[in-house]
Structure formats: C-alpha cells, structure tokens
Amino acid sequence: MKTLFTILAAVAVVLLGFGLYQAFLVAPTEATMGPVQRIFYWHVPLNIIGEITPYVNMLASIAYIFLRGRNQLAARRADALAVASAEVTVLFVGLGLIGGILWGRPAWGIWWAWDARTTSTLLLLLLYVSYLLLRRFSDGPGSRTIAAVLSIFAGVDVPIVFMSIRWWRTQHPAPVLTGDGEIDPVMKSAFAWNLLAFFIWGIVLIWARYATLRREQALAEREALQLIGVA
Template sequence: MNRAAFTFSAIVVAILLSYGLHEALNVAPTEATMGNVQRIFYYHVPSYATAFTMFAVNLLASVFYLVRRGTPSAAAADAVAVSAAELGVLFCSVGLMTGMLWAKPVWGIWWTWDARLTSTFVLWLIYVSYLMLRRLSEEGQAPTLAAALAIFGFVDVPIVYMSIRWWRTQHPQPVIFGEQNSGLDPSMVPALLINLAAFMCYGALLFWVRYKLERARQELREAQAVQSLEFARMEVR
C-alpha cells in the first residue's frame, strides 16, 4: 500500500467512524428499557467482532507458520500472527471496557463472574499471555511456542460466542442469530452495520500498518545478524 492508498484508506475509515457515531448517537432510537446507555451496544459488538476476526487471522497465520516453518514465507506468516494478536487484544480490551460501562447502570455493578464475561476475560488473558510469551521467550523459540498457544487459545472463541446459549447468564441474549423475539429492532440495524463496517475497516488499516512495522523489524534483525556474522568472520581472520 503506497502513501496515497494509505491516505485514502484512512480518510474512508474516518468517514465511516464519524458516520457510525452519528448513527449511534443521533439516528438510532432510544431503547425503551435501558435508555441511552444501550447505545454502547453499537461499539461493544463491533469491538468483539473485530477482535474475533483478528484472533481468527492469528490462528490461520500460526498454523501456516508451523506448517511452513523454516521457509521464507514463515517469517511473513509470523508477522501476520503477531500483528493480528496485538490488535485482537486491543479490540477485546475495548469490548471488555464498553461492557463494564454498560453493566454499571444496568446491573448496578461493574463486573460479575458471568459465563460470558468470564470466558471473554479468559480469552483476553490467553492472548495477553501470547504477547508476553513472544516478548520473554528466546527469539528463535518464541514464534513456535506462540503459534502453539494461538491454536490452543482460539478454542475459547466459540466458547465465548456460545456461552449465553449453553449456560444461564445475566448477559443479554444474542440479537444476531438469536432466539425468536430476541432480535434487534429494524430501526437499530443500520447503526450496528455501519459501525461493524467502520470497526472492521479500522482494524484492517491498523493491521496493515502493524504488519509493515513487524516486517521492517524482521528485516532489520536479519541485517544485524548478517552484519554480526561478517564481523565475527573478520575477527577470526
């Protein structure tokens, strides 16, 4: 992506985010039971949708890395994996925080060890552990260990999604693909869809930037390794 394409993409994302904000605050009707606090929903759901998408990308890249380990394409897959994991944690954090902001006025508490909340918190911890593992492990071992953890960690994603179907929970029933009469009011759908598109595009843009930075870091590390090897050979001579 060249500079012009990046600038255009950033403008499109800014327009989508602004329009989504307008739809959520000014156009979507006020929910009858919860009032204006329900408007957090238009950011809460897109945050998690983007986070889960990033975790899926991380899973695919991790599997590809393990299959192609030792080949030139493995480095690119590893860059994809770590970039997606970082953004997944970012958007999952936004989802947790917006959920807490919603819970306080509705439930009267910031947090409860509900099945949905607990499984989501565990998911967040798994991917934070993934990032810590990459920072603390030896450079050569980190990608392999992290890839194995990523495969294990993604198992929690469907558990998070299905938790309110499998167990009794305080969390509201799903409004998308939920039971009869649990769906979203048609007048609220545009705000949700626009913000879903905005968050997905924003996540994709951030992912591209982070991926390019990671590839540059890999290339710099390889150049430094080659330079160190050349210096070592010169000293031997």
C-alpha cells in the same frame, strides 16, 4: 500498496466518524436502558471483530509452522500477521470489555456480572494476553515457532471456552442483552454502519502493525548480518 492502505485508512476513519454520528444523533434512545445503550454501537462491533481476529492469528501461526522450513520470507510474513492480529485482538476485546463494564453498572446495577458472555470474553482476552507475554518473554531462535504452537492451542481452546462457560452459566439467570423485542430499523442500520467501520478499521490496524513488524524484522536481519560482518 501504500495508496491502498491510505485509502483504506481514510475510509475507516470516515466510517468510524459516520458511525459515531449515527450512534449518537440518528439512532433513537432505547426505551428501557436509556442513553447508555448507545455503548452497544461500538461495544458489539469491537467484540465481534475481536472474536474473528484470533482465527487470523491461528491460521497465520499454522502457516508459519508449515512454511518455516520451506520459505523463509513467507514464514516471516505469516509470523508478523500472527503478532499483529493477536495485538488487535487484545486491543479490541479489552475495549469491548471496558464498554461492557461501563454499560453493566447503570443497566444491571453491578460492574461485573460473571454472565456467560462476559466471562468467556474475559478468558479470550487472557489467552491472547498470555500469547503476547510469551512473545515478550522469549526471544531468539525458536521463539516464533513456540509462540505459533501456543497460538494453535489458544485457537483450539477458544470454542471450548465459549461452550463450557455457556454450560456453566446457563444454570444461572443471565441478563439478556437485547431480548426478543423488536429492534428499531434505524438502530439496526446505525449498528451495521459501525460494524462495517470496525471491520475495515481492524484490517487497517492489523495492516499497519504488520508493516511495522516486517520493517522491524528487516532491521533485525540487517543488524545481525552486520554483526557477523557479512554486510
């Protein structure tokens, strides 16, 4: 397992570097937006992966609720996976938003346009920040179950958020991201490399966080056992 992780991490880092090279040196400069369009090569993959990880979080939480009375070990694993994926969601979506803001200023002339995509992504970020806050605020027995319940609520909420914001904002002319114009195939391939890089990088980060959490769980267990004098 450890070698697999090392290999995966190495592949991710190399791919990220290659993706940067593609984005900055290979892909042509976009005609209307200029160099700032190159933000997309990381901004879009970050957001795409950040919209998948919430479902990892929700599925892991459902698994936790299902397993907690049956198989303690598997339940703890599911719980660690849920936290890891929520954290990576916040990291990726947060970075994606920052990229969007920095792109919006030169391209649209304003930092924040409240268009459909930006707004729903912000709400997605808020949902998972609130999940992490709940984990922070409550500890002890029961907190895992409660966090899992919130995660299910959040997972159910995500599609509703996206739908409702789209309805809300379609009444306004929203700037279109790429338009219907033809996209240069070199741009496409640069984008695809970056997407692949972030997919693997996301797995690596979740894995690393998961492994850390598992160790922390094991440590807490040992300390608890020592406290009651079993060990």
